[in-house]
Amino acid sequence: MSSSLPQQKVVPSAWTHRHLLDLKRLTSDEIKLLLDTTAMFKEATDGCRRKLSVLSGATIANLFFESSTRTRTSFSLAARRLGADVVDFSAVGSSLSKGESFIDTAKNIEAMGIDAVVVRHQTPGTPHLLSQHLNVGVINAGDGPHEHPTQGLLDIFSIRERLGDLKGITVAMVGDIAHSRTARSNFWGLTKLGAKVIFCGPPTLVSPRWAELGAEVSHDLDAILPRCDCLNLLRIQFERQSTRPFPSVREYAHLYAMNKQRLAGAKKDLLILAPGPINRGVEVTADVADCPQSLILNQVTNGIAVRMAVLWLTCGPRSHSSGKTL
Amino acid sequence: MASLLVRGGRFVDPSQNIDRVASLLLREGVVVAIDPPDVHADEVIDATGMIVSPGLVDMHVHLREPGREEDETIETGTAAAIVGGFTSIACIPNTEPPIDTQGAVEFIHQKAVRADHCNVFVVGCVSRNREGKELAEIGQLVEAGAVAFSDDGAPVYDAELMRRAFEYCLMFDKPILAHEEVLELSRGGVMHEGLVSLVLGLTGMPAAAEEVLIGRDAALAEVTGGRLHVMHVSTAGGVALVRAAKARGVRITAEACPHHFTLTDECMWGFDSNFKMSPPLRTAVDVEGVIEGIVDGTIDCIATDHAPHAREKKMLELDRAPFGILGLETALGLSVTRLVATGRIGWPRLIEAMSVLPSRILGINRGTLRIGSIADITIIDPIQRWQVDVGTFKSKSVNSPFDRWTLEGRAVATIVGGRIKHRLL
Numbered sequence: 001m002s003s004s005l006p007q008q009k010v011v012p013s014a015w016t017h018r019h020l021l022d023l024k025r026l027t028s029d030e031i032k033l034l035l036d037t038t039a040m041f042k043e044a045t046d047g048c049r050r051k052l053s054v055l056s057g058a059t060i061a062n063l064f065f066e067s068s069t070r071t072r073t074s075f076s077l078a079a080r081r082l083g084a085d086v087v088d089f090s091a092v093g094s095s096l097s098k099g100e101s102f103i104d105t106a107k108n109i110e111a112m113g114i115d116a117v118v119v120r121h122q123t124p125g126t127p128h129l130l131s132q133h134l135n136v137g138v139i140n141a142g143d144g145p146h147e148h149p150t151q152g153l154l155d156i157f158s159i160r161e162r163l164g165d166l167k168g169i170t171v172a173m174v175g176d177i178a179h180s181r182t183a184r185s186n187f188w189g190l191t192k193l194g195a196k197v198i199f200c201g202p203p204t205l206v207s208p209r210w211a212e213l214g215a216e217v218s219h220d221l222d223a224i225l226p227r228c229d230c231l232n233l234l235r236i237q238f239e240r241q242s243t244r245p246f247p248s249v250r251e252y253a254h255l256y257a258m259n260k261q262r263l264a265g266a267k268k269d270l271l272i273l274a275p276g277p278i279n280r281g282v283e284v285t286a287d288v289a290d291c292p293q294s295l296i297l298n299q300v301t302n303g304i305a306v307r308m309a310v311l312w313l314t315c316g317p318r319s320h321s322s323g324k325t326l
Numbered sequence: 327m328a329s330l331l332v333r334g335g336r337f338v339d340p341s342q343n344i345d346r347v348a349s350l351l352l353r354e355g356v357v358v359a360i361d362p363p364d365v366h367a368d369e370v371i372d373a374t375g376m377i378v379s380p381g382l383v384d385m386h387v388h389l390r391e392p393g394r395e396e397d398e399t400i401e402t403g404t405a406a407a408i409v410g411g412f413t414s415i416a417c418i419p420n421t422e423p424p425i426d427t428q429g430a431v432e433f434i435h436q437k438a439v440r441a442d443h444c445n446v447f448v449v450g451c452v453s454r455n456r457e458g459k460e461l462a463e464i465g466q467l468v469e470a471g472a473v474a475f476s477d478d479g480a481p482v483y484d485a486e487l488m489r490r491a492f493e494y495c496l497m498f499d500k501p502i503l504a505h506e507e508v509l510e511l512s513r514g515g516v517m518h519e520g521l522v523s524l525v526l527g528l529t530g531m532p533a534a535a536e537e538v539l540i541g542r543d544a545a546l547a548e549v550t551g552g553r554l555h556v557m558h559v560s561t562a563g564g565v566a567l568v569r570a571a572k573a574r575g576v577r578i579t580a581e582a583c584p585h586h587f588t589l590t591d592e593c594m595w596g597f598d599s600n601f602k603m604s605p606p607l608r609t610a611v612d613v614e615g616v617i618e619g620i621v622d623g624t625i626d627c628i629a630t631d632h633a634p635h636a637r638e639k640k641m642l643e644l645d646r647a648p649f650g651i652l653g654l655e656t657a658l659g660l661s662v663t664r665l666v667a668t669g670r671i672g673w674p675r676l677i678e679a680m681s682v683l684p685s686r687i688l689g690i691n692r693g694t695l696r697i698g699s700i701a702d703i704t705i706i707d708p709i710q711r712w713q714v715d716v717g718t719f720k721s722k723s724v725n726s727p728f729d730r731w732t733l734e735g736r737a738v739a740t741i742v743g744g745r746i747k748h749r750l751l
Contacts, residue, residue, distance in 0.1 A: 101641065123644055123646070124597070124644065125526065125597025125644050128596070128597045129644075143527075144528075146526055146528070184525070184527060209520075209521055209524055242513055242514060
């Protein structure tokens with residue numbers, strides 16, 4: 001076990017946030033700092049396999065009000081790789097089903113002496129609400145369709161790892177933009193770093209008003225494909241839709257599924273991401289999901305590094321406040 | 327009963343086209359003289375520099391009692407009303423149980439008399455048990471004193487039932503107060519559907535959800551000749567629909583709420599549930615549309631939609647927190663600040679919108695200070711700047727986003743039936 005980091009020993013003073021609630025309000029420098037810190041941890045842990053002790057003694061609580069396997073596991077692993085203890089709370093079977101409000105639940109967990117809360121909730125803004133009521137760091141692990149900042153960061157990190165600078169590249173996010181927190185976090189992060197974002201899907205899932213915020217809006221995947229450096233294929237979130245936004249899965253797949261034929265019309269080195277879980281055959285066919293340009297599994301590994309960076313920045317000793325070093 | 331002289335104020339009574347400095351003599355709860363020559367009164371209020379107005383009337387208040395006394399009671403709600411300058415309020419029947427029987431109407435009247443703050447007029451349900459299936463016993467409710475009918479909180483969804491309600495109310499000449507919302511379009515919504523909801527990932531309630539039903543009800547009022555009063559118009563498109571209906575002679579009136587001409591959906595950036603109400607806060611264009619409606623008279627009156635919710639209910643996730651915002655104690659200040667101080671309307675129009683027209687729509691003998699009328703008077707300091715403090719609210723709830731706002735214009739005395747119920751002068 002390595003007890004220290006190779007280069008930086010203190011949380012950089014450029015990081016001033018106690019919480020990580022969304023990417024929208026971060027500056028490009030703050031996002032770059034998060035990405036650089038991610039790179040540092042990925043290297044220091046030899047690709048997220050080795051364990052550090054920079055957060056030993058700290059306890060991270062996973063507070064998941066919505067089911068999740070991979071994000072929760074990723075946060076847990078990241079915390080353990082940093083030497084922190086992890087406690088898991090899930091809404092099912094806890095006091096929440098007895099009528100306690102989620103703020104009371106969170107305050108109880110806080111009173112048990114934890115250092116940060118990783119929260120996932122089906123309602124946008126819930127992490128923000130918690131951050132106003134708790135005295136510990138709050139990390140948003142996905143709040144409804146609003147944001148999923150660590151997912152956005154890991155997608156951006158995975159692209160940057162391959163392409164270097166993001167300035168001027170074109171990233172298309174395809175599918176269920178309306179219900180996608182991943183799309184929103186990617187949009188803010190990519191845009192701030194100088195990339196161009198295209199939102200592509202049927203008008204029932206892609207509002208034309210995104211154009212007012214700087215995204216390009218398209219309903220024709222084949223038309224935009226030749227211009228793309230990177231595709232991020234979003235899962236159709238059937239569970240969040242009150243009425244079906246397209247007539248059939250068959251028709252959706254016909255119009256928007258990424259398959260071998262479509263790939264032929266794209267740049268040779270087109271990168272393919274998917275935040276997962278993916279519906280094979282709906283957003284992407286198996287041959288494309290497993291092709292060499294697919295970053296899907298890199299994303300998973302990078303997710304741990306990103307979460308290490310976020311946990312360390314939000315609950316590690318602060319050079320600018322305490323002056324402590326690791 | 328003692329006599330009371332209100333002396334030296336600017337007496338603004340649009341029901342008599344009066345706007346001049348005058349003194350009012352009240353005796354036995356009635357206005358007995360304007361500018362009496364040789365006065366002797368038991369008590370004198372010097373209203374110099376103040377506006378002396380017919381008592382303000384809020385025709386849209388949720389008193390919550392019976393059933394949800396943890397949010398508000400008739401006692402606390404009427405206490406809040408007089409502090410806000412209201413001498414009369416109309417309470418909306420979405421209580422538990424709903425006000426759809428004579429007994430329920432009498433219960434409200436008795437509780438209001440016992441509280442002894444302001445007058446309470448009762449709005450009865452349009453449909454039995456507010457279920458939207460069959461008409462409530464409207465005739466019985468009228469006999470008990472109900473002044474209007476509404477299923478507010480929800481629309482009367484069945485168009486045929488709404489048509490029958492308009493027709494049936496014709497024989498009593500009572501208006502239907504309509505909450506206009508196409509539920510399929512607003513389902514799951516917590517805020518206005520627009521750019522802000524898009525970014526926040528919150529489910530939106532499109533302006534069309536409100537406008538489609540305003541259009542339907544205007545058409546039904548037109549074919550039946552019934553009286554439609556559109557509650558809480560919040561969109562520029564809704565104002566345009568009301569304007570067009572008025573132009574073709576439909577018996578339609580409308581109200582707007584202070585929050586809808588003061589705040590926009592941009593308030594939701596902080597995810598604060600105190601900004602969650604139905605209809606939701608709209609855009610700056612809608613705010614301007616509503617103000618224009620008030621200026622040109624398309625919107626007849628200002629009503630609060632005072633909707634108290636206990637603190638613990640509002641401290642939930644946005645989709646679980648209830649819709650609603652307090653209004654009684656901030657309505658006058660917000661209206662003066664937003665409409666009069668900015669020069670959009672003058673005092674006579676404000677008093678028309680907050681007293682004369684709501685009284686006329688409800689058919690109640692208020693909203694005027696003609697000699698011989700009931701002495702309900704609100705005295706307003708037109709330029710006093712004061713800070714809202716929800717900690718001092720008489721309301722049982724605190725769900726106001728205006729806490730710590732500085733407002734201009736304040737009720738400094740509220741006189742109900744000749745008796746001073748609230749006095750800062």
